[in-house]
Amino acid sequence: MKAARAAWRRLEPVHGMIYFVPEARRRYADLGLSGRAGYFTSRSAAFGRASAELVISTFYNFNPDVVRQAVDGAWDATTPQQVLDARYAAACEALRRAGIHELPTLHEVLALTRRAAEAACEHAQGRPLFAAHAALPWPEEPVLQLWHAQTLLREFRGDGHVACLLSEGVGGLEALVLHAATGEVDAEVHHEVGGGRNARRGGLGAAPVARGGRICVTQGGVGEKGQTVGAVLDVPAQEYAFRSGGPRRQVPSSGTRRCCRTRAAPSCWPTT
Numbered sequence: 001m002k003a004a005r006a007a008w009r010r011l012e013p014v015h016g017m018i019y020f021v022p023e024a025r026r027r028y029a030d031l032g033l034s035g036r037a038g039y040f041t042s043r044s045a046a047f048g049r050a051s052a053e054l055v056i057s058t059f060y061n062f063n064p065d066v067v068r069q070a071v072d073g074a075w076d077a078t079t080p081q082q083v084l085d086a087r088y089a090a091a092c093e094a095l096r097r098a099g100i101h102e103l104p105t106l107h108e109v110l111a112l113t114r115r116a117a118e119a120a121c122e123h124a125q126g127r128p129l130f131a132a133h134a135a136l137p138w139p140e141e142p143v144l145q146l147w148h149a150q151t152l153l154r155e156f157r158g159d160g161h162v163a164c165l166l167s168e169g170v171g172g173l174e175a176l177v178l179h180a181a182t183g184e185v186d187a188e189v190h191h192e193v194g195g196g197r198n199a200r201r202g203g204l205g206a207a208p209v210a211r212g213g214r215i216c217v218t219q220g221g222v223g224e225k226g227q228t229v230g231a232v233l234d235v236p237a238q239e240y241a242f243r244s245g246g247p248r249r250q251v252p253s254s255g256t257r258r259c260c261r262t263r264a265a266p267s268c269w270p271t272t
Contacts, residue, residue, distance in 0.1 A: 008157070011113065014095070015150040018042075018087065021094040027086035032077035036070035042087045044071075045080040046132035058129050060162045061172035084136070088144055095143040110146045114138075117149040120156045127159035 018024050019039060028038030044050035044058070052071040056064045100106065124131040133155050139145055165175050179185055 011150050012154065014100070014147055015154045017094055017098075018091050018147075021090065023093040023097075024087065024090040027090045028083070031082055031086055033074060033083070036066065037074045040067060040070045041074050041078075041080075041083050043129075045083040045087070046129075046136055048080050049075045050080075058159075058162075060165070061175045088139060088147075091147045092141055092144050095147060100146070101143045106142060106146070110142055110149070113146060113149040113153070117152040117156075120152060123156075126163060127156060130155040130159050 024042070025038065028034070028042065033041055040055050040059075041050075044055050047054060047058075050071070052064075052068040055071055056062065056067050059067070095101065103109075120130070121134045124134055130152060133148075133152055136148070139148055165171075170178070
């Protein structure tokens with residue numbers, strides 16, 4: 001597990017940079033896609049003309065209203081193939097700008113990463129985003145082959161995350177709360193993902209995160225599996241941004257609390 005996580009931390013930026021680099025924003029804008037439309041259409045273009053409902057289902061933890069605002073009408077401006085071409089072109093430009101194509105170990109890393117990605121293709125069942133990307137042809141450019149291989153591994157892992165969350169009854173909003181509670185990512189990021197423009201006015205609302213003695217948000221952060229912990233069942237929206245406290249984010253002291261070992265009711269997405 002340690003080796004897998006170390007490999008993920010080293011290779012994830014090879015793929016993940018595509019969501020932040022200016023090359024991608026420029027190319028999506030040239031297609032008439034701005035803001036979140038570029039993200040949702042570029043990641044779902046492997047499906048074809050993916051509807052907002054398909055994106056909501058497979059991406060899992062995004063506010064449906066945010067997805068609909070970004071996706072509805074986007075395919076009237078462009079086509080999935082044009083978006084895919086723009087995405088790969090942006091990835092190539094960004095990786096070359098970073099000098100990845102000049103690394104002496106590029107071909108060795110590529111061989112290992114592609115081997116792992118091709119092995120994953122033998123286990124595509126129940127992994128829709130991964131399967132859609134796995135059906136795309138391999139690029140010829142070495143840096144793009146590396147990017148495509150890491151994209152496959154990223155979506156393979158992501159689909160696995162969704163399966164685990166579903167099996168534990170953890171909804172999309174709950175997943176964001178748990179992720180923020182680990183301290184791995186700032187809660188402000190999840191305000192945008194989960195609540196969109198209305199997040200600061202109560203968009204994220206209250207999220208039940210009790211997991212029946214499994215994984216819970218607690219006063220000290222995230223409890224380990226099997227512990228009996230005090231779970232936050234009703235945290236006011238304005239206190240959703242967890243306060244810093246040591247190596248992990250702290251859950252606010254106010255809000256309704258109770259110790260329990262029962263599963264919480266599914267959370268509801270905000271609409272206002």
